[in-house]
Amino acid sequence: MTELLKLSGLTRQYPGVRANDDVSFSIGAGQVHALLGENGAGKSTLVKMIYGLEKPDAGTMQLRGAPYAPNNPQAARASGVAMVFQHFSLFEALNVAENVALGMENPPKMHALAQSIREVSDAYGLPLDPDRIVGDLSAGERQRVEIIRCLLQDPKLLIMDEPTSVLTPQEVEILFKTLRKLQSEGTSILYISHKLEEIRALCDGATILRLGKVVGECDPKVTTARDMAEMMVGQILHVPSREGGETGDVLLDVQGLDFAPANPFGTRLKNVSLRLRAGEVLGIGGVAGNGQDELLSVLSGEAKTGKGAITYCGQDISGLGPNARRKIGLLAAPEERLGHAAAPNMSLTENAVLTGNIRKKLSKNNFVNWKKTEAFARDIIQKFDVRTPGPASAARSLSGGNLQKFVIGREVLQDPTVLVVNQPTWGVDASAAAAIRQSLLDLAAKGAGVIVISQDLDELMEISDHFAALNEGKLTAPRVAKGLTVDEIGMMMGGAHDLEEVAP
């Protein structure tokens, strides 16, 4: 196999952190090469250097034997390097063809471009209408826009950053078919992921990063997932264990809930029904953007719904705001830590009063008792092992995982009767994630009801008693989690878009 891209000793230093430290490996022509590592291992930084968004402080790259040092993404694209981003690279208010044109150096006229989009999407089995507004597309379709944008430029190396995090299992299959077809045509693919089974199914080689350094190389086809996981994490994982126990009375009862979000690109919830019992963990899966945020906001009380839609311990709470719900024991932790669950520039103490005011009685006659609030913040920091200089630190100074521990801890320590969390371990390192999951299980063991909304199916399978899935704003009937197969879960998540005929 000839060598396409060779990285030698790449190093990139950010203030306070060495994101990449002497990283070297190479990718062969027509190879699907995995870049494996936890969040924060330095995968993104490395990819940005290859794509010309960042420059290495030291080290060199060679493309087809010639020195390669792109100054910007345009230069990278001109050399035949294309990238499909995980986030942030589409323009919702523009249509598909305009989005594609923006990713090309010399796009043809709009109608000619629309024609070639149709051709490429047919050839690779990725149906897409060039005139549609991107904001109206599903997550899977949006990814197709990105892929087609790359394919139209006939890339030699295609970089894919966590491409399956937004896809259903069936859509993943379609994507893999496309990637294998590309590979057979001689295109190399750099595939970034932390999902081991995927990598074993798809990739020919893998480089594993930990804390900015290469800690190993392997052939994923012959290496076990467990071995790769240990290289990635560097320690044996603590697996949470469910104590088990009978579930009790119905705490939360949602019937026929409809909700139209204010954001025009949001997802409408349609006829959502669920029942949560004391001691139960209900896992809600689904691809991002199918109504997760909206579901959390109607349960937390940030968004109001029609009368009678939400009953809590026998009481209709549809008209209650977040604080009235907190008062009676219904708490929530949203997905977005900075800017939703916490205010970035405010101290941890101030962020503690943000949701803790009512249940922890942190104010009297509306005058805040800052001493008491600070004690509460300290309590969270200590019990949830939040690494920070102290409660006066601004929320934004904490790492993602530490802030997540703070946010979850803040709600758990308020002793909720029902807790709803969205993506509780997103972007959190493995040991912190395990601790967070354990705290949710402990809460359920004490008789609370917990709803976990997550895109991490492994996580949901690990902690849920019941499982349901959100698909385009509709929630499937919850099923007992134990014994569900991947195929069944995929069907619950809506199967592949545009493959409705497969569904029963």
Added chain:
Amino acid sequence: MDFGSINPVVLLASLMVASTPILMAALGEMVVEKSGVLNLGVEGMMITGAVCGFIVAVETGSPTLGFIAAAIGGMALSMVFALLTQVFLTTQVPAGLALTLMGVGLASLLGQNYQGLKPPPVSDLNIPGLDHLPVIGPILFQHDMMVYVSLLSIAGVWAFLKYSRAGLILRAVGENHSAAHALGYPVRMVRVMAIGFGGAMAGLGGAYISLVRVPQWTDGITAGYGWIALAIVVFASWKAWRILIGAYLFGGITVLQLNLQAAGAKVPVELLSMSPFLATIVVLVVISARRHGASNAPAMLGRIFHASH
């Protein structure tokens, strides 16, 4: 009330003159906002343009040079805003306010020796063959250069945003600056250029007031037109053709109330004078009430961009 003294042909012709300053300023601001930047300094840039244009026109005797100076003056002031918001990452609302406060003071300072002077006249450019058409001729085809320029720039901006690559990039920057950055587009540079264009257009609009509409220099000559231009961008839902409608609607109200004042209508003068501002509020309310939630505003409007890692 005596409407007899109001000649509808003259009224419509003067409507076009009254609308031109706002049209230019609003069109410039629309381009700025399309790139995701909210510059509240329109009033300040307009008045700076008004004074620069006036001084240069008086000193050189050439209105054309005056207009060029006005565009440069407006653009120069807008670069201060660009420096603050694009380099020093200042919040755009107060930076725009600062620009207006500063511009009004600066214009007053520059213009203090020019009060009461008359600028060289701006000659009309009658379109041959069309200017003698009955009714339509005097309304549409007997105007000065800048009226035609303003109409052409509407068409130009519309075509630029809809068909050109640069226009697509500008819209992309205004919709999602992180994505545009990730694709390798120079977000800051695009925005600085848009801000400069907005400044030049506001300057031209201001000079049209001091050189054609009034024509002389007095303190505070733009009298809130810059703010109305901002409102018209909202009214127009960030679409070039609707800027034309908005500006002409507003120009119509201004001309009508002035004519009513002149005709001695039995309505208090103050009520007539405030009518353009009242109308602007009404229009803003109607527009925002109708479009509840789903606005056509660029998604990044007013948001600060800083390429971190």
Added chain:
Amino acid sequence: MIKFVKRPEPSKAWTIATPILAVILTMILGGILFALMGKDPFAAIRTIFWDPLFNDQFAAYSRPQLLVKAAPLILIAIGLSLGFKAGIWNIGAEGQYIMGALAGAAVGLAFYPTDAWWIFPLMVIAGGIGGFLWAMIPAILKTRFNTNEILVSLMLVYIAEQLLASAALSWLRNPEGNGFPGSRNLSQIPAMSNPELIAGTGTHWGVVAAFAAVVAAYVLINKHMLGFQIRLTGESPRAARFAGVKDKLLVLFCLGVAGALSGLAGLFEVTGPAGQISIDFGAGYGFTAIIVAFLGRLHPVGILLAGLLLALTFIGGELAQFMLGLPSASIQVFQGMLLMTLLGMDIFVNYRLMIVKKEAV
């Protein structure tokens, strides 16, 4: 290459240092401006910032003026700062100031020539309500129709100016004024005047109100849940909704308080230093107060100091106009520059400058 790098936390030292550095930088830039105008920059700066307070010849007159000019600035800026903290941009304080004066004066003059102790308090209430109601227009339009409060509050300034003109020319005109525009002189009607309370200090009721507002705002922002909610809304609107903040109520509150305080400022002005309703009553305090609010970093104590400083530039500016022939507009430019340098230097609170070595290409 020089680059701005985000700090992990906002710097407390820079929060305090930036306004001071901005003042110094503006003095330098202002000095250059004055020099370009052919004036001695050092004399100009001394005349503006030093002489009003310490020059034997002028201080006796100027020092009391400091409080007189600072009071309306501080009152208005305190109100504005609440909204600015929450991301609610009321820039029409000038209109609310005018309407407060008009409402108060109209109520007082309605009782003319009654002489009773309750007339002045009644006027104060009417002034506050006048400003409050005027601010309720953008507030209600925003909460009800989602109308942009920046533009509406600003449009209302022009409308208020027309109402002021009509009051001065017709419905509040002094019937004994020989046809000159302007109302009766309220400061010379005992029941309606806002006198100097302590001779030689410039202290009138507006000064008292301004100090009270500073203290109240301090308590509100730092100790009260509502103040916390205001700060939270400005920091992060979505987190505020999550925390159960009723955002519409907050809009009404912030605009309402700013309107009422601006109205009070107008009332104290028209019954005291200005004396009467006249066409040029609106002197731009409502706009200068925006500078005061930012220069004071939206902090009550900062606003107190910033109000005094801006008042000093007004007084010193007049003095410089009188002594050096410095045009009054140059003070306006100076104030605008002050706001700009402050906003520009703000970046150092959240970012620090890093010198990045030029990368090899």
